[in-house]
Amino acid sequence: MTLPTTASVPATATLLEVSGIEKAFGRTRALAGASFELRYGEIHALLGANGAGKSTLSKVISGHVRPEAGRVSYKGRQLSLRSTRDALTAGIAIVMQETTLAADLTVLENIFLPELGTAGFLSHAGMRKRAAAILDDLGQGGSLPLDTEVRRLSTAQRQLVEIGKALALDAELIIFDEPTASLSAGEVERLFDVMARLKESGRSLIFVSHRLEEVLAVTDRVTVMREGATVASGRETTSLSQADIIRLMVGRELGAIYAERIPSPDAEAASVVFEVKNIAAPPVVRGVSFAVRKGEILGLGGLVGAGRSEAAEAIFGLRARTGGEMWLAGNKVNFRRPAQAVRAGIGFVPEDRRVQNIVPDLSVRENLLLAHLGAHRGFGLGYAKRQDKIDELLRLLDLPAHRLLDASMLNFSGGMQQKIIIARWLLLEPKVLILDEPTKGVDIGTRQAIYALLQRIASEGVGVVVISSDFEELLGVSTRIVVISDGYSIADVPSTMLDEEKLTLLAAPRTSMRRNTALLDEIASDHGGVGFWALIDDDSLICLNSVVANDDASPGFSSGEALRLTQSAIPRGLEMRGQGFVTEADGRRSTLTVPIRSHRGHDLGWVGLTVGGSADGHSTEDIRQRIGSLND
Structure with a gap:
């Protein structure tokens, strides 16, 4: 042609x-x-x-x-x-x-x-x-x-x-x-x-x-x-x-798309409602850990193929686990089948609406009550006992009651389908609700309604976990973000310390950091110190990668950690970054930091070397040139 x-x-x-x-x-x-x-x-x-x-x-x-x-x-x-x-x-x-x-x-x-x-x-x-x-x-x-x-x-x-x-x-x-x-x-x-x-x-x-x-x-x-x-x-x-x-x-004005966070009682002191440690489900999930508190919205961020969705499936019993432990409300749990997770109080909205969430041959009402059937025990369907909650949710989600009689969910728009799917789990009043790409393919008005709903259920004490490829969305709805890369959870950072660029750099596959890691290893080994790559603002730092050759030279942070500069062991070196080796007031560490940029000129943060004691015997210019090779 x-x-x-x-x-x-x-x-x-x-x-x-x-x-x-x-x-x-x-x-x-x-x-x-x-x-x-x-x-x-x-x-x-x-x-x-x-x-x-x-x-x-x-x-x-x-x-x-x-x-x-x-x-x-x-x-x-x-x-x-x-x-x-x-x-x-x-x-x-x-x-x-x-x-x-x-x-x-x-x-x-x-x-x-x-x-x-x-x-x-x-x-x-x-x-x-x-x-x-x-x-x-x-x-x-x-x-x-x-x-x-x-x-x-x-x-x-x-x-x-x-x-x-x-x-x-x-x-x-x-x-x-x-x-x-x-x-x-x-x-x-x-x-x-x-x-x-x-x-x-x-x-x-x-x-x-x-x-x-x-x-x-x-x-x-x-x-x-x-x-x-x-x-x-x-x-x-x-x-x-x-x-x-x-x-x-x-056809009308919309307010701010991200709903204002509704503080739940004693949010800071709220207990952990759900915790997972080192969940493994090879080959994609190798070691994922996180904890969500009552009334908190926790984000799981990462790139395509990082293992976020697969980790959620392993937690819910949809994927076989080979390792890891889980606690729900302080009690150890082990879900081998989704029905066990549902009855324990875990709700899960998978990513693929058409394949994983909808049964086309069932009516809208039957689709809405699918999770209820998983949790229900006894004779009959037990639909009647859920009717008051159904009526409440229909009002909350602005869903017309008569549409429950439709023969197929496929007659609904994507946004309407998603509301029904989320309502399916809210019927059960879960302790924890995990949502994978909750606003995928829905319009901005529906997104606004879903965000407001998530804030509301979190304010009622539910622990909410949101998985999303939309980093703006994660930052807008979450209080904390756990970053997953190559099947591992590598960082747990308050959302207020992140923006889309920082989150993208944190989420980069570890395999893409090989050149960077090799350089950090070289300078740390050659100088008997610690090499690190970090994003540094006026008063805070996020460590993307670090290599330790000498524990005594530790800068006070490691890969995936976020902290204030004053909380580190090298506050002076970080404050005076870019000015050559800077020795701390106690004389125990000296730090050199060099800015790095992408081939398109984007700021990629700072690469640093911390050594024990003074900087005597360490060539500043040689180290700078070696770090500068990352810009090539």
């Missing part, structure tokens, strides 16, 4: 024009006269609250859904798509929020799944080479083996394979429907680099997302839908603020 270039097509030329699209599913009208226009070589955001119709419109454009009325024009000609194959032939591909991969096929076979059904010879070696290049572009060359079956992958990894499948099609128009919902900050940045290159090559992209900060960062124009209709068409992104977009999406 020959792609247009910005030189061959005018900047304002229209590639796709959609008008008057109508579509209903039973009694629910998903699209009511929707319209959309996409130019050559642009990234165009398609936005709206849950249930606004944007995903349905995306499926119409990509051939997944046939409209009842309306017109689709592509490259100046009317387009009538009878199937996704027609769309692919025309050069239109979609990256779905709910992945459409074949679970029993390998990563390689899924990336080229659309080609496997075509006539002609396929070169296996050529496919491997192309797939490897695509995954390298996405930053996944070493972490997504091509011969691994997709069913063995995490939700986030499956999303990356879905993106790779779309890129392999070399399509002229690609729709990204919530592609970043499961991805961490690093994966999102890499995807945006790929999208920018696709745009430069002349491709046109439709970007569907609930993360408005991403929309403002990466798109050229914005179209907003509400209740199946288009309410703002082709607005220049630079002309809109986040508040403007929210107003268009929900």
